[in-house]
Amino acid sequence: MRAAIAELRRSGHRISAPRRQVLEALYAASAPVSADEIAGGLDGRFSSSDPASVYRTLELLERTGLARHVHLGHGPGRYAPASVGERDYFVCERCEQVRAADPRALEPVREAIARAFGWRVRFNHFPIAGLCPRCAEEADGAGYGS
Amino acid sequence: MRAAIAELRRSGHRISAPRRQVLEALYAASAPVSADEIAGGLDGRFSSSDPASVYRTLELLERTGLARHVHLGHGPGRYAPASVGERDYFVCERCEQVRAADPRALEPVREAIARAFGWRVRFNHFPIAGLCPRCAEEADGAGYGS
DNA sequence: ATACTTGCAAATGATTTGCCAGTGT
DNA sequence: ACACTGGCAAATCATTTGCAAGTAT
Numbered sequence: 161m162r163a164a165i166a167e168l169r170r171s172g173h174r175i176s177a178p179r180r181q182v183l184e185a186l187y188a189a190s191a192p193v194s195a196d197e198i199a200g201g202l203d204g205r206f207s208s209s210d211p212a213s214v215y216r217t218l219e220l221l222e223r224t225g226l227a228r229h230v231h232l233g234h235g236p237g238r239y240a241p242a243s244v245g246e247r248d249y250f251v252c253e254r255c256e257q258v259r260a261a262d263p264r265a266l267e268p269v270r271e272a273i274a275r276a277f278g279w280r281v282r283f284n285h286f287p288i289a290g291l292c293p294r295c296a297e298e299a300d301g302a303g304y305g306s
Numbered sequence: 307m308r309a310a311i312a313e314l315r316r317s318g319h320r321i322s323a324p325r326r327q328v329l330e331a332l333y334a335a336s337a338p339v340s341a342d343e344i345a346g347g348l349d350g351r352f353s354s355s356d357p358a359s360v361y362r363t364l365e366l367l368e369r370t371g372l373a374r375h376v377h378l379g380h381g382p383g384r385y386a387p388a389s390v391g392e393r394d395y396f397v398c399e400r401c402e403q404v405r406a407a408d409p410r411a412l413e414p415v416r417e418a419i420a421r422a423f424g425w426r427v428r429f430n431h432f433p434i435a436g437l438c439p440r441c442a443e444e445a446d447g448a449g450y451g452s
Numbered sequence: 453a454t455a456c457t458t459g460c461a462a463a464t465g466a467t468t469t470g471c472c473a474g475t476g477t
Numbered sequence: 478a479c480a481c482t483g484g485c486a487a488a489t490c491a492t493t494t495g496c497a498a499g500t501a502t
Contacts, residue, residue, distance in 0.1 A: 281436030
């Protein structure tokens with residue numbers, strides 16, 4: 161977060177209380193958070209602020225490469241600081257569980273796609289959707305093979 | 307479309323003019339269409355109808371397995387009839403181009419993911435995002451290797 | 453001092469819902 | 478006839494924008 165503030169300064173932006181609050185919540189969260197959650201101060205852990213300002217700050221952070229957002233489902237977009245490093249996301253269509261993976265783990269997959277289709281892809285903005293191991297097994301087991 | 311109507315009847319639903327219109331537009335479109343596009347009669351090619359009814363009909367079609375929707379970007383959801391078969395989607399983050407692929411083409415990818423992560427995944431609800439071949443090349447070329 | 457930021461309200465875009473009149477079966 | 482549907486308006490949710498007042502530098 162210190163580095164983020166420095167980078168904002170460096171790129172000619174001002175450090176205001178609302179911006180600090182967004183950064184604080186963003187860095188404190190252990191998973192990507194929505195603008196509204198940030199605006200609500202993460203359930204009171206931080207002081208709350210105006211959603212519009214939160215969106216403006218998040219947009220600034222994305223423009224300066226300090227944050228990213230991901231669409232984990234039909235709800236609001238969720239933001240994470242860039243400092244956590246790029247993550248690829250899996251989301252279970254049945255139990256809603258989210259799993260984050262190191263992009264290196266998916267490198268072979270990306271390569272296979274590049275070879276077969278010529279596309280250079282990522283899974284950090286739209287997740288990989290499907291069934292998590294548990295739900296996949298339950299789906300199989302259902303009906304004992306009937 | 308005939309089959310869809312039969313299936314709706316079979317599952318105890320009524321066939322009304324608005325429902326026909328949604329089906330017509332859905333089946334006439336050559337790519338997934340938004341509810342608003344359907345409501346607008348696909349630019350006048352069909353009679354227009356109320357967005358709320360369109361959404362209700364689309365929801366019904368999804369419930370009965372006759373249609374699916376995909377999120378191809380930050381815009382509205384886009385719907386396709388189930389009859390076209392499942393498709394996996396690629397979307398280019400730079401030029402917005404969309405490519406649909408036969409899921410069989412991605413079977414090796416799905417298998418690799420299943421082996422490595424235990425997830426059984428699909429790319430028909432959230433697309434695979436990245437750079438299309440052309441944009442990937444341009445991204446490489448930019449700066450002549452600088 | 454002055455340009456950048458905020459807060460609040462209102463606008464926008466996508467989608468959902470309530471309700472009563474209309475209609476498929 | 479009767480329950481299921483549609484139309485229209487209003488509500489909701491996520492996000493953006495306009496603008497006057499506030500503040501970081």
